Amino acid sequence: MSSATTPRRSFVERFQSLDYKWLVSISVIFGLFMAVLDATIVNIAMAKFQAVFGATLADAQWIITAYTLAQTVSIPIFGYLADRYGTKWIYIISLGLFTIASMLCGLSWSLGSMIFFRVLQGLGGGALMPLGLAQVYAVFPPSQRGLAAATIGIPVLLAPAFGPTLGGYIVEYTDWRLIFYINVPVGILGVFMCATILRNDNVNANAKIDLPGVLLSTLAFASLVYGIGEAASDGWGSTKVVGFSVFGTICLVLLIFFELRSADPLLDFSLFKSWNWTSANLITWIITFALFGALFLVPIYLQSLRGLTPIQSGLVLLPSSLITVIALPLSGQVVDRFGPKVAIVIGLATLTLAGWLLTHLTLTTPTLTLQLWLVARSIGMGFSNQPANVIALSDIPPQKLARASSFFNLMRQVASAFSTSFLATYVQDQAKPHFAHLAETTNPSSPMYFYVRNAVSAAALRGENTLKTQALVVKQLVGQMQLQASIMAYRDALLLITVFAAVAVVLSLFVGNPRGHSGSAEMVME
Template sequence: MTTTSAAEDAGTATAVAPAPPQVDAPAREPVAPPAPPAPSPAPSRGSATPWIISLLVLVTGMFMSVLDVSIVNVAIPSMQKDFGVTTDQIQWVSTAYSLALGVIVPASAWLGERLGLGRAYVVSLVAFGLGSALCGLAWDINSMIVFRILQAIPGGIIPVVALSMVYRLVPRERIGAAMGLYGLGIVFAPAVGPTLGGYLVEYVNWRLIFFINVPIGIIGAIAALMLLPLPKGSRGKRFDVLGFVSIATGLFSLLLALSEGESWGWTSYPVMILFTVGALCLALFVVIELEVDEPMLNVRVFKYWAFTNSLILIAVLSVGLFGVLFFIPLFLQQTQGLGAFDTGLLLLPQALVMGVLMPVAGRIYDRFGPRWPAVIGLSILAIGTWMLRDLGVDSSWSDLRYILMFRAIGMGLAMMPIMTGGISAVPPDQVSGASAFNNVTQRTAAAMGLAALTALLGSREAQQLSDTGGMMGMMPSATGGAASAAAAASSSGSGSGSGGGGGAAAATSQMLEHYMTYQQASAQAFVTALDNLMIVTSVLTAVGVVLACFLRSGPAPSSGGPAVVEA
């Protein structure tokens, strides 16, 4: 009985023991509620409508800044005529813009963090519109070059800031679809530039290609103020002066050497010195960024192989895209006598194909990851470029149009998954630096690839002319022969007017015949060299197919909010 009583007392004690926690529980419950307010901003950014609207605002600015690169190239001949300058002088309209971009792009990530991404984007849009207006008002070649530099500064900031904002506003599981829309500015804008530029130059006035940016910039800035988050920037990070000077000098030297190598000579002392200075400065930049506490660009992002691999593939795609966009219009206008606007119309279908496929490629990326769209897209691009190796003087325009559209399928499928997969592999806090490296790679690879392809085209063309019988030396001899024949006819014609006139006519006819033969040989040599160029580009793209096999397969890991939360 004592044992039972003790057990009952123990049971009673046990039953009563939980009572005190019930008394304390109400006191602890008020501590839990503060958690829900923290994620409250996430639904507005994670929901479909807000980030799509914000993305459209970003695409508008991105489209405008990238379009200006290709649309201006169409207007170069008209500018040259109006300003009355040489070809070397007018080329500085494009060269100055590229050099200024190379200097400002590395600092864009720091500017975005300092001002705040939204504010930097708005300021850049307004400044780009103002710079465009000044370019449209240029009165001579010197003023145009200065205004193009002023235009390039915000033009280099916009892509870096816009790409960083995409990754801060869009949920990670929807980043592929978002980048598919964002890619319209990167690929579709350069492709549609020749058509729009050709129409404005041929039927209106070349100055309109600059003035058209003014209303777009104003509307885009107003929309950004209304729809984009505009947080204050971070004031803590110091400006990395040594890093900026080293990378700006390096990129400036390389771009200048590549821009002027054809006219100065690729083995000339100025070009060789520029290449040496560029390489040394870029190496110094890496050393500085690894040592300073607050680097301008974190070069440690290259330890992520997925990101490094994506930059290599972006370089391959940039060479393929801008190489064809440059040489095919040249082929159509110089060899087949097509006008600027007609050339743009022939190139327009490929731009439309890329524009349609960009969003599709984004959805494919979200579901399957970057590997398969990149492999398939690069394979199509390599095959399509290989098909261009058979271009001839009398090639059909319809056949060329379909080949370009076939290539555009590959470009549309591959570009955005490669870029998105690379930047997604970088930690969220390093996205701004990664996007800056991304834009530097696009600009530099396009310039370097175009310069290298141009040099190869020139050497192959000269070799082809030499192989076809030394046609390069035909014109002087033909001209000299015609002149001597005309002189002989004139002297002999002093006594016989009709005979002299017949001799002069025969000499003129012979000279024209030799000139036509030379023109035909030159056109054939250009086409043959262009065919060789397409073979080289297709092989380079095929190497990219192998590298694409190492990209990630499968969808990106899901997250409940934006890829990077805006501070």
């Protein structure tokens, strides 16, 4: 008896047989992951950069600031270029620039050269997220936008958690240059896949560059992001922060005025007439506040207050990062079956609950308990973050996806800069009154007073210098009070995040489930 046997197909044949939408998703994921990873992995190496280049912390901080500013100003410009010359090739050019700049950063011989190459890297990185998102949304039908959001959301949420761990390992055990070199092979593979797999999309040959929009958006968002970013170190009342923030706000007002009157605006502020767009932006700003707030606060809590190394703190955060691999596909299924509104309500409610649990953080909170709280937080982020993207872009026709996605990501970029700076200053400001209150409670009837008196008495019995012993014990107690004041300030910040998340839950109840538009998932290919 004979039977026909089906030859086993090779990996390449199975890969080529995938639907085009999956090929697009796989192709752009490389750029998305690198863009988000690079924004977090470099932070951990700041002390190393200071030592290598002999720079102060303020000077070395420009390695991060230069990248952020370049990324911010390039986002809207790349949206126009993609509209005019095609998303595929503009994305490939930006990914290629990011990859080459990464290699040059690794070859840096001075702080000045590093900052210059980081500017180039930021210019390339600014297009990766919005254009990658636009290409994926363009090839998925409206009924599968949740699945599309989940697909690209995995690298977006995983990268910030893996960045500090990977960066800490590289700095501690290998050469710091690997932080940048690691992007090169991934970028080359991404460029090759995009060039060979992605199809040419329609271009708008009549699109004209909006020069007032380019100039005003560059001045507005660069000034705002820089001014807000400096608030973490200089304070909100400093001349630099106030000056740049006021100038940026003036430029933003002028930008809105000119763009609303432009026939072909660089940034279409009329999109805010759509409730889906406006509500999704508001929810995304709150989610960004919660996401970057925890990414900023929890690692510092683990390292500064609990004494863990960057690698150890990264391992504590690892389970909550891995859970997103499960949460995102589930949220995608909920979006496609019940609509993004249901997923967002579930996600924000879970995020609020997790935030409330984190407000009970102490210096002795068991690691397992903290990990469970962070897992709940990651589930909330997985169910709320990407569905907000679906709602924001639901009413956007395919030919405008590149610009709208760029605008949406630009808003997120500004929100992330504000979140980090605001929480940094908020924690510092809150710690001071908490320390003062703890100091006031130290009186002859307090346990700390008895502890000092007993320690001095024991030193006297041993024949030791009692004044020296008293100074040492008091110094230790002051250190403990500072730690306690810091953890109280952290709880205040986490409570504030929780309040905003609760507000977002209420807001999400008024979000509409967008209807799919006929043909909105199609792009005319050449």
